[in-house]
Amino acid sequence: MRGSFEVLVSSRRLQYRFTIRRNVTVIRGDSATGKTTLIDMIQDYNENGIDSGIAIKCDCKCVTLGSRNWQRDLRELENSIVFLDEGRRYVMSQEFAEIIRHSSNYYVIVTRERLENIPYGVDEIYGIRTSGKYGELKQSYHEFYRLYENIPYGRQGMNPQKIITEDSNSGYQFFIGAFEDRECVSAMGKSNIASLVAGFSEPVMVIADGAAFGPEMERMTEIMKVRKEIYLYLPESFEWLILKSGLISRENLQAVLANPAEFIDSEKFFSWEQFFTEILTESTRGTVYQYNKKKLAPVYLHEVSKAKILLQMKPFLEKIGW
């Protein structure tokens, strides 16, 4: 499935309106915000249709997934938005991750667990808030909000001398070359970043793929609340930065970058980072910019290339005093 979907779920008392943009959306936040109530409403509608007193408006089917026979149910579902409430232990399993990896469905998962097996995006972690009441029926209106819309930065202009990247692939190789007067450290995997950062006392900049960094966000932002000089830069991915830079030309590229959801098939790409890697690799094959995720071609560190890529980071770099 591809595209983004507006969802409206309503009853006499309640209305939820939100947009699902990627294959995996996570809902968490405080207790008593209406997460379980939303899932219950969708389940009531699934089981009773119009008799439920609930209306759902969406261009694709919205269903809930229970605890029993979940593997069988998942295999039978296609092109649907599947909602899961917390309390489903299997959501943490590798088996669940493997099944949804090759599924045409989108998933909305209520959980405070990390779900480290699932590479969900930082932008698709939401809380629910009540925005007011509508009309004479005093219907409460609920909407999703991005939990990490405004990542809490420390003091501006701290000029961190240390950079941490997720791994030692092309991105790391680029940042070593681009910031050669700073120390660049590979965390050897995104799940190691929080521990690594916690061990440093000096200002540090973390660069990671926002498209798959969701499982790390709670740990990172909690550390950032007690350690003020941590700066988090989360582009969709390093490949996305290159594509945005204008270095590479490709038919339809601007349209893809403006609205990736319309082009990324959930059955083929578990995370958007994989999609951007594929189109960068395809677009540069046989050219001087031939992209290899494991080893960065030297051309990307030529002055013009470097400047174009770094220009995409300019607002962030200015904020930290570079």
Added chain:
Amino acid sequence: MSQLLNIYYGDMPEAVFNTEVFFKNSYADEWIVDDFSKQMIADVDKSCVLGTGVIDSPVLGKIAPERLSGGVKTLMLIKFMPEMVFNASTCGNNCAKWLLQIAADEDRTVNLRNIMNFGEDPFELKVLNTGQVVHSMRELLPIAIEYV
């Protein structure tokens, strides 16, 4: 002397994971009308207990105890079933102060599978994974992130 909140981070097979279902089949009427429960329900759910079987919610109307938030239901399980361990990651950060208050009167052990924020005021809790007693998020975080 105040008692301690004991936390085990990460997977804990003996802990009740799905507190929603457990509450539905285990709660007692007197839990709902207990003064401490009433305070938790008022604070977390912004709702008023009218009787053992009815709570007045500003959003949902008159509801049964089963429709209280997952967080409040888990808090009540922790409060009234001290011999058991529950998955407290079904509680949001707005339940953290209540966890500490429950354990202020009598030791409690809970299972946490995420980083709950216990706020900026000093507190005392024990991380069972390491045996360390901590007093702030600054002390707690480096330990917790190793397990969840």
